Amino acid sequence: MGGIKELIDTKEFYFAAGAATIALTYGVYKFAKYLDFQDEYFQTVNNWCWVKQKCTSNRRVLVLGLDGAGKTKFVTCFHPNANPRDTVMDPAPTVGFCVKSVPIGDTCFDIWDVGGAVDGRSYWREFLLDIDVVVWVVDSSASERFFESRCALHRFLRHPETRGLPVMIIASKQDCRSALPQEDVFRAMGVDIHKHNEFSIIGTSLPSTGERKGIWQAYKMITRMSPNYMNRMNHIRAVENKVNNTKHDKVKRGDKALVC
Numbered sequence: 081m082g083g084i085k086e087l088i089d090t091k092e093f094y095f096a097a098g099a100a101t102i103a104l105t106y107g108v109y110k111f112a113k114y115l116d117f118q119d120e121y122f123q124t125v126n127n128w129c130w131v132k133q134k135c136t137s138n139r140r141v142l143v144l145g146l147d148g149a150g151k152t153k154f155v156t157c158f159h160p161n162a163n164p165r166d167t168v169m170d171p172a173p174t175v176g177f178c179v180k181s182v183p184i185g186d187t188c189f190d191i192w193d194v195g196g197a198v199d200g201r202s203y204w205r206e207f208l209l210d211i212d213v214v215v216w217v218v219d220s221s222a223s224e225r226f227f228e229s230r231c232a233l234h235r236f237l238r239h240p241e242t243r244g245l246p247v248m249i250i251a252s253k254q255d256c257r258s259a260l261p262q263e264d265v266f267r268a269m270g271v272d273i274h275k276h277n278e279f280s281i282i283g284t285s286l287p288s289t290g291e292r293k294g295i296w297q298a299y300k301m302i303t304r305m306s307p308n309y310m311n312r313m314n315h316i317r318a319v320e321n322k323v324n325n326t327k328h329d330k331v332k333r334g335d336k337a338l339v340c
């Protein structure tokens with residue numbers, strides 16, 4: 081007992097207690113920061129665990145939007161363990177489509193990157209089978225094409241297969257000087273008439289060299305939105321069975337989308 085009292089009275093004890101408090105505070109700070117970490121290069125998801133994780137679930141992501149909107153750049157940057165110093169090459173326009181499988185943590189993202197050229201847009205609906213979430217990419221720096229993008233999106237959402245599908249809008253090229261804020265891009269898409277879809281907006285800056293932003297948020301959002309899809313489909317089916325006015329509703333949706 082006397083020994084402990086003596087120990088407490090020593091300078092070393094106070095020094096050690098001070099050091100321990102600082103270390104603990106630092107640990108708590110780091111942990112809090114980790115929880116709110118914007119991990120643009122996915123270094124935490126696959127690396128913090130020494131054992132390589134196996135894919136236990138799949139998400140099918142369909143990436144659409146006008147030509148030159150930034151779809152392929154988004155898909156290129158959407159992968160784990162990218163080196164922050166890597167230069168991302170400017171992609172060539174996509175002819176047809178490309179599929180990429182990206183394992184992140186225990187989830188495999190099957191990403192369908194479809195070319196946005198005018199003559200291919202009528203085939204977009206062919207990619208809708210088993211899709212969990214649609215990523216709609218809009219070039220925020222090309223406001224003169226917002227209307228074209230809006231019309232293309234509304235035309236796409238007129239297909240009955242898109243009912244209940246979550247749509248994440250990407251306001252790309254936020255690093256460009258002429259880029260409009262993501263809220264303006266969202267408003268310009270005028271999606272509030274599509275009551276059966278859930279929408280979200282994420283801004284991305286993916287310059288070829290330098291800091292890239294928005295991919296982590298997009299990953300989080302895709303993960304959040306896609307499991308809701310089945311719930312929404314069940315809900316929609318229940319509503320449709322009750323009201324039994326599907327045909328009338330489709331016509332109504334078509335009329336409104338003609339505002340384009």
Ligand SMILES: Nc1nc2c(ncn2[C@@H]2O[C@H](COP(=O)(O)OP(=O)(O)OP(=O)(O)O)[C@@H](O)[C@H]2O)c(=O)[nH]1
Nearest residue numbers: 147148149150151152153173174195196253285286
């Ligand atoms: N500065 C900047 N440039 C971007 C960004 N995203 C895309 N780009 C550039 O925009 C151009 C078009 O990008 P793509 O990804 O090829 O566009 P896309 O939507 O795949 O076009 P299609 O394949 O023709 O449908 C490329 O030169 C990209 O490097 C961005 O966030 N910032």
Ligand SMILES: [Mg+2]
Nearest residue numbers: 151152173174
């Ligand atoms: Mg492309």
